Amino acid sequence: MSGVLSFQQDSFGTIQSAGMRMSKRTLVVTAATESFAPLLRGLIGSLHQWTRSPWTDVACFDLGLGNDSVAWVRRHVRHVVCPEWDLPVDSALRVDQSHLRALTVRPFLPRYFPGYDIYLWIDADAWVQQRYALEWLFAAASQGSMALVPQAHPNYRQAREGIEWRMGRLSSYFGEKQAQQALWKPYFNAGVFALSVNAPHWQVWSRRFHEGLAATSGKRCCDQTALNYAIWNDRLPVNPLPATCNWLCHLADPVFDPSSQLLCEPMRPGQPIGIVHLSADSKGARIALPYPHDGPGLDLRFHGPTYQRYRAAGNAPQSMPAH
Numbered sequence: 001m002s003g004v005l006s007f008q009q010d011s012f013g014t015i016q017s018a019g020m021r022m023s024k025r026t027l028v029v030t031a032a033t034e035s036f037a038p039l040l041r042g043l044i045g046s047l048h049q050w051t052r053s054p055w056t057d058v059a060c061f062d063l064g065l066g067n068d069s070v071a072w073v074r075r076h077v078r079h080v081v082c083p084e085w086d087l088p089v090d091s092a093l094r095v096d097q098s099h100l101r102a103l104t105v106r107p108f109l110p111r112y113f114p115g116y117d118i119y120l121w122i123d124a125d126a127w128v129q130q131r132y133a134l135e136w137l138f139a140a141a142s143q144g145s146m147a148l149v150p151q152a153h154p155n156y157r158q159a160r161e162g163i164e165w166r167m168g169r170l171s172s173y174f175g176e177k178q179a180q181q182a183l184w185k186p187y188f189n190a191g192v193f194a195l196s197v198n199a200p201h202w203q204v205w206s207r208r209f210h211e212g213l214a215a216t217s218g219k220r221c222c223d224q225t226a227l228n229y230a231i232w233n234d235r236l237p238v239n240p241l242p243a244t245c246n247w248l249c250h251l252a253d254p255v256f257d258p259s260s261q262l263l264c265e266p267m268r269p270g271q272p273i274g275i276v277h278l279s280a281d282s283k284g285a286r287i288a289l290p291y292p293h294d295g296p297g298l299d300l301r302f303h304g305p306t307y308q309r310y311r312a313a314g315n316a317p318q319s320m321p322a323h
Contacts, residue, residue, distance in 0.1 A: 127276055
């Protein structure tokens, strides 16, 4: 059926799109400051787990990395770029919060990195545990829709403060009446998304982002607010993916499954998480290990391969690059 993704699962649990065999040139993009360098290394390390990668190239925006970090990143990605300010952000913010360029570059990825068919953004505080998430994101975007994950899951703790945060930014950008949409419409997280080079979303997103910045004199910078407003009001096509493709750890801790050595959803049947996102205040989070283990718990950052089933299948992930 047209517009419906079709997947098949191989004996190792890898999900493949029946309509896409990676013939397209795909680029994974991220961005980081020096304070995020350890997390950035985790993301890049997780992308290099497999002997055959499900992406063509990787790119990184340098938002103030140290010399050693830049040298390390250059050894493991195709492109390293220092971005400009692509939108009218307040001059004081540009000086005090230069990391905000990680938000303003997102609607302009094809301009920074021409020559690719699909762009996949992953925040530097996320890492890939299972490749099916990458394959699903690329496959969904190949059909012309934006591949995104809504901030919704039965286990997510949706605090009132989070809703008020969304509505406050929507109100400052587009007015109080428009902000009411956040109460009932699906809200998508912009920390992980995939989009084809010719999709209309890029232009509409940048326009709405520009409007929001203009309404706040450039003093409030929120790409996610502009994107959700554009999806709702400009009817941009979206292909929603499950929460396991962008698991927001600040909303719910994953659980560790000793049998598979994987982080999983904290509900039965406990699907393995594809992308672990150490969002908001979860960057140093630890989770308790199941009985009889004790101690400080498991650090949720990427520390290299521990996936026993890949080893058993003779397809062990490569070690996290260290040089």
